[in-house]
Amino acid sequence: MIATLQERAAARSSNGHLQSNAVAPAIEVEELTRRFGSFVAVDHVSFTVPSGSIFGFLGPNGAGKTTALGMMLGLIPTSSGTARILGHDIHTNLPDALARTGAMVEKPALYPYMSGRDNLRLWAYLAGIDDPERVERALQEVDLTARADATFGSYSTGMKQRLGIATALLRDPDLVILDEPTNGLDPAGQREIRALIRRLAASGRTVVLSSHLLYEVQEVCTDVAIINHGKLITTGRMQDVLHTRDSIEIQVDRPLDAAPFIEHLSDVDQVHIVDDLLVVTVDTSFAGAINRKLIEAGFEVSGLRPRQRRLEDEFLALTGLPAQNGASDDTD
Numbered sequence: 001m002i003a004t005l006q007e008r009a010a011a012r013s014s015n016g017h018l019q020s021n022a023v024a025p026a027i028e029v030e031e032l033t034r035r036f037g038s039f040v041a042v043d044h045v046s047f048t049v050p051s052g053s054i055f056g057f058l059g060p061n062g063a064g065k066t067t068a069l070g071m072m073l074g075l076i077p078t079s080s081g082t083a084r085i086l087g088h089d090i091h092t093n094l095p096d097a098l099a100r101t102g103a104m105v106e107k108p109a110l111y112p113y114m115s116g117r118d119n120l121r122l123w124a125y126l127a128g129i130d131d132p133e134r135v136e137r138a139l140q141e142v143d144l145t146a147r148a149d150a151t152f153g154s155y156s157t158g159m160k161q162r163l164g165i166a167t168a169l170l171r172d173p174d175l176v177i178l179d180e181p182t183n184g185l186d187p188a189g190q191r192e193i194r195a196l197i198r199r200l201a202a203s204g205r206t207v208v209l210s211s212h213l214l215y216e217v218q219e220v221c222t223d224v225a226i227i228n229h230g231k232l233i234t235t236g237r238m239q240d241v242l243h244t245r246d247s248i249e250i251q252v253d254r255p256l257d258a259a260p261f262i263e264h265l266s267d268v269d270q271v272h273i274v275d276d277l278l279v280v281t282v283d284t285s286f287a288g289a290i291n292r293k294l295i296e297a298g299f300e301v302s303g304l305r306p307r308q309r310r311l312e313d314e315f316l317a318l319t320g321l322p323a324q325n326g327a328s329d330d331t332d
């Protein structure tokens with residue numbers, strides 16, 4: 001399914017000049033930084049959003065998601081760094097960067113006494129889109145055609161959110177950027193938004209959504225970037241980022257000397273010192289060999305045990321947020 005989506009996105013964005021194995025990324029964020037006085041809200045963040053992906057931008061409240069998305073869309077000035085959107089640099093060519101991009105970062109102003117359709121018509125008019133068919137297509141995409149003539153004020157919270165997303169679809173964008181699209185919705189409303197996001201991707205669009213909920217991003221996204229306190233923690237394909245990382249914990253007499261020694265052993269990915277323990281990212285089958293090498297090198301090993309941490313645990317440890325939140329009511 002994902003491969004097909006990416007192929008479709010590739011075909012869509014290449015205008016027929018598709019190079020077989022090189023699809024340009026939808027977004028390349030490079031060292032993006034924003035300071036407010038001495039406070040660094042977004043700190044040299046870099047990541048790539050593959051074309052055709054459903055990309056989750058995950059982080060707790062205050063992590064810097066809205067600020068980063070705002071900079072990428074030219075709404076918030078950057079302190080340094082840049083982003084290329086659909087191949088165009090936001091500093092040198094913002095109009096082209098945004099020409100095929102639809103975004104909902106701030107909640108769009110929609111009038112309660114006007115119908116959903118009239119609200120969208122007004123948005124289209126203000127955006128200079130004079131094709132009435134675009135309004136109808138956007139209504140269809142968010143599944144509101146049947147309720148299009150009801151007033152916006154009579155909509156449920158989920159329907160209001162979907163009409164907000166429709167404003168981002170009026171240009172028939174290749175790239176859709178949504179800041180916390182399920183915020184404030186009940187599980188049924190969240191599910192509707194996820195279904196909508198999947199439909200947007202199935203029609204060949206790249207979708208970027210921010211969220212503070214790990215389970216939500218896990219459920220719908222193909223790729224992810226996690227930020228906290230303005231810094232990128234990890235990014236990549238969902239299945240790579242989510243895989244259980246085997247590691248072993250070693251209690252050793254001189255951890256500061258032992259860490260670089262272990263780091264140089266083959267098969268070892270990473271070594272961290274956590275509370276005087278060495279946490280070594282390595283296939284646990286190498287535990288015995290590492291123990292032997294430490295002893296041969298004169299270290300005194302007083303404890304060694306495997307440790308398995310899933311991304312959930314890491315996310316919780318880094319952010320203090322539970323990974324599962326309301327997911328039990330949610331079966332899609």
Ligand SMILES: Nc1ncnc2c1ncn2[C@@H]1O[C@H](COP(=O)(O)OP(=O)(O)OP(=O)(O)O)[C@@H](O)[C@H]1O
Pocket residue numbers: 036041059060061062063064065066067068212
């Ligand atoms: N205009 C501003 N002036 C000063 N500080 C700001 C400004 N805008 C944002 N910040 C700070 O920057 C940090 C990142 O805010 P941001 O809104 O980007 O986070 P977020 O990840 O979107 O959070 P949330 O989940 O609450 O929406 C926060 O500490 C916020 O208080």
Ligand SMILES: [Mg+2]
Pocket residue numbers: 065066067179180
């Ligand atoms: Mg935000």
